[in-house]
Amino acid sequence: MGKYILKRILWMIPVLIGVIVIVFTIAYFTPGDPVMNILGAAGYTPERYAAKQAELGLDKPYIVQLLTYIWKLTTRLDFGKSFGSAIPISSELANRLPITVRLNLLSLVLMVAIGLPLGMISALKQYSVLDVVLTSLALLAAAIPGFVMAVLAALIFAVYLKWLPLTGLADWKAWILPVACSALPGMAVYIRFTRTTMLEVIRQDYIRTARAKGLAENVVVRKHALKNCMIPISTVIGTFVANMFSGAIIVETVYAIPGMGMYLLQGINSRDYPIIVGVVFCVSLLVSIVNLLVDIFYAFIDPRIRAQYVSPKTKKELAAKLMDSKRSIEGAGN
């Protein structure tokens, strides 16, 4: 088990370096001259241009720039400086990261806490009125563009009804709308996914067996169906987190939350590549960590996966135990 986790953690390193290489390369080959953008046509002289270029390290060849970037990032967590302001990107990220992580974690919890039971109810009462209503609502909610939903919710609850504040993060009330808006699209898909998975599981033979031997319905659902559902529905959480972070850009912009999404938007609008590379890398890192946790989690809950990574010593012990019990059964027979 320890070996499996270690392997999974080690594999994250080349993946994340790959992410840096890809995003950095895309940014590097983007047309446009950042040095000219900073200086502006008025401030341009050949000497100033060369000085600024050297200051930003843009005069070096591509491969040197890439390696320097990776080196600085891995050794000092230095994302470089944004072209526009002199503030280091890492300190901006450090301020914004907790806000975005909190927004997404709360949304994730909300999504699972509501999506999972609704999906299960929908599957257990297949074709009932409740199921049809839930499935249609989920389909509809998944089809509304994220920003329309965010803007509409802001209009209804903050502008017209004045129940909740529109912007800022003053108290817990201010978090309600952003969290709900960023959870809802994922929740809609999650309900449908849970429903499909559950429907597949409750058609299995072992569920019929459990029912046939007279177990109460809620025991069948809780102990037999839910446990077997857990693997697919926890595996997809990684994907949902990735989408949720993407949706957070929109939600943060609509509700003026100073998180990573707003920062990214700032980077896009001013074509400030170091910001874009930094944010994309940071979010990818977070998503990779969530995926790692999910993988470890289902290795723990699924005995089939756990069994693949049992240490040879434990395997021997188990085999010896099995032989013992076999012998004792045979002995009893004689």
Next chain:
Amino acid sequence: MILKTKAQKKKLAQDLAAMACRKPQNDIWRRLLRNKLGMVGITIVVVLVVLCLFANVFARYPYDFQMFEHRFEYPSWQFWFGTDNFGRDLWSRLLYGGRVSLLVAFLATLISGGLGAVFGALAGYFGGKVDITIMRIMDVLMAVPPILMAISVSVALGSGPINTALAISITGIPHGVRIMRSTVMAIKGNDFIEAARATGSSSARIIFKHIVPNTISPLLVNSTLMIGGNIMVISGLSFVGLGVKPPTPEWGSILVAGRQYIREFWPIILFPSLFITLTLFGFNLFGDALRDALDPRLKD
């Protein structure tokens, strides 16, 4: 059952004959046609596609025709969906915009589906080092959330329908590869592949003659669901100021351009979102129905 009359015997013979020539394709069609939600979905999709494809017939004004005396008009007989801040007819703009949105979404699906299928098939068929190399690259691509990937590429490529389609297509490749790979791996284990190899078929022949025809259905389902998702990504790109830029009309950019008027004038935001939502709804319903129809486990 005892067959008493000639009519009963005749009916049994007919039934048996019908059973004998029943093809799996007919089964799929029957299941698909019987799925009411799926039929609703395909109807929505067909109506929208026809409306947008023949936008020049159905539109009542050119999409960029500005009538300053008719700014911010509510829906009427003259302007079915009202007019925008430049006095342009929204109905016409949405039809022409749909052309761009659907085209970009379709193109992106085609590119990512195609590349995904090729690399997925290679990984699944050859296995070993080819598989490991391809899947490792996909791991990296998959580590970046889709919209962020689309944003990065879109910043680099610039705006415009083709560039947007390219930027979006990159996000769909890993998923396509995974689906194709697992399908090919499942098919590869079948006896008829073994038989083909035993009779001396080349790899190319096995792939194109025996494997590819069997992978069509998962690819079809994936593509249908992907088109809807891509339309959503396009509107997300428009929201952050990328994607297809005005004056070219596109659903996402029309929607985002109307954002500042949302409090005073609802049609400018309602109708574009309605079109996006309906399209997504239609493709999702149809994709689900297609998946159910093609899934042999759900046979009755």
